[in-house]
Amino acid sequence: MADFLCPAVNFIGKGTVAEVGPRAAMFGTKALIVCDGFLAKLEDGPVAKVKDSLAASGVKFAIYDGVEPNPKDTNVAAGLKIYKAEKCDIIVTVGGGSSHDCGKGIGIAATHDGDLYKDYAGIEMLTNELPPIIAVNTTAGTASEVTRHCVITNTKEKVKFVIVSWRNLPKVSINDPELMVAKPAGLTAATGMDALTHAVECYVTKDANPATDAVAIHAIKLIGKFLRRAVANGADIEAREGMAYGSLLAGMAFNNAGLGYVHAMAHQLGGLLDMPHGIANAVLLPHIERYNLMVNPEKFADIAVALGENINGLGKMEAAEKAIDAIVRLSMDVGIPQHLAELGVKESDIQQMAEMAMRDGNAGTNPRVGKLADIVQLFKNAM
Ligand SMILES: [Fe+2]
Numbered sequence: 001m002a003d004f005l006c007p008a009v010n011f012i013g014k015g016t017v018a019e020v021g022p023r024a025a026m027f028g029t030k031a032l033i034v035c036d037g038f039l040a041k042l043e044d045g046p047v048a049k050v051k052d053s054l055a056a057s058g059v060k061f062a063i064y065d066g067v068e069p070n071p072k073d074t075n076v077a078a079g080l081k082i083y084k085a086e087k088c089d090i091i092v093t094v095g096g097g098s099s100h101d102c103g104k105g106i107g108i109a110a111t112h113d114g115d116l117y118k119d120y121a122g123i124e125m126l127t128n129e130l131p132p133i134i135a136v137n138t139t140a141g142t143a144s145e146v147t148r149h150c151v152i153t154n155t156k157e158k159v160k161f162v163i164v165s166w167r168n169l170p171k172v173s174i175n176d177p178e179l180m181v182a183k184p185a186g187l188t189a190a191t192g193m194d195a196l197t198h199a200v201e202c203y204v205t206k207d208a209n210p211a212t213d214a215v216a217i218h219a220i221k222l223i224g225k226f227l228r229r230a231v232a233n234g235a236d237i238e239a240r241e242g243m244a245y246g247s248l249l250a251g252m253a254f255n256n257a258g259l260g261y262v263h264a265m266a267h268q269l270g271g272l273l274d275m276p277h278g279i280a281n282a283v284l285l286p287h288i289e290r291y292n293l294m295v296n297p298e299k300f301a302d303i304a305v306a307l308g309e310n311i312n313g314l315g316k317m318e319a320a321e322k323a324i325d326a327i328v329r330l331s332m333d334v335g336i337p338q339h340l341a342e343l344g345v346k347e348s349d350i351q352q353m354a355e356m357a358m359r360d361g362n363a364g365t366n367p368r369v370g371k372l373a374d375i376v377q378l379f380k381n382a383m
Pocket of ligand 1: 263281
């Protein structure tokens with residue numbers, strides 16, 4: 001059995017940020033804009049453009065601009081307070097995955113009693129409809145603008161938890177490459193490698209199906225073609241648009257086929273050490289996929305070809321290994337560190353992170369079934 005979920009309406013292309021206002025007016029009268037402090041202050045930046053579009057359509061708005069990277073339960077609580085005090089009925093998230101996940105969290109908290117972590121972490125635990133969410137995306141990476149995933153950090157227990165539900169799906173996603181040109185090279189690289197990780201993990205996952213395979217492999221092609229260009233020149237609008245499509249397609253794929261150990265392990269690096277999500281994924285990706293290689297070498301050979309490798313005349317495993325070579329080369333070209341140790345991870349952190357990774361919702365769909373000792377070893381390999 002397979003299901004395939006994505007938002008009902010997805011705008012992609014230059015100038016599509018202007019669709020926010022008209023769409024919001026179809027849903028309600030007052031929007032809570034959810035973003036970070038940096039975007040909120042940018043003159044003529046994405047938030048300013050969203051405000052202009054809402055105003056032009058006669059939609060009132062309030063703003064919560066306190067979203068942090070790896071969004072926290074405290075961010076959700078602060079945003080909820082404003083949502084209620086201002087009597088909002090729409091949520092417009094502006095930014096990358098942190099803003100979208102925080103906005104989903106606010107939507108859940110506005111419509112569900114109890115505690116997000118204790119009562120709703122897991123799969124399909126939500127019982128009520130969320131306020132309509134319009135997700136305006138400014139990074140080509142997490143694809144949270146098109147997914148049912150909401151990842152929040154529990155600040156007391158220092159753990160990331162995931163609320164997976166079809167109710168989290170934004171009603172409208174907007175990917176306007178002109179909103180992405182100001183993103184610094186380092187962030188472009190990290191979020192781009194997150195997108196590549198989504199596409200690779202879900203192409204080989206246990207729940208992959210022909211629909212998810214079709215979009216995942218094309219996402220890998222686009223990211224392989226455009227990520228270096230987007231990092232080299234942020235104003236390269238064709239590269240930005242290529243990455244926007246790559247990220248979106250990867251999101252549509254993993255939203256339905258799931259992920260694997262890379263994300264299960266990266267979430268622990270984010271929760272325990274606040275490591276940027278894209279960096280954590282990029283460092284782990286070659287190690288976990290080398291471990292997964294023997295489950296389905298044909299699919300890894302597809303990945304190698306999608307990333308531009310020549311596999312003519314190679315044996316099955318040799319061709320598959322080309323995928324790992326290509327991933328490492330791309331990661332190094334865009335300037336990603338290659339070792340966890342240089343990012344502040346200590347050997348003494350590994351046991352606890354490995355135990356938590358085994359319990360992460362993404363572990364269950366990894367193609368190769370590992371034991372705790374395997375996860376410990378994979379963390380060590382990445383050190
Ligand atoms: Fe991710």
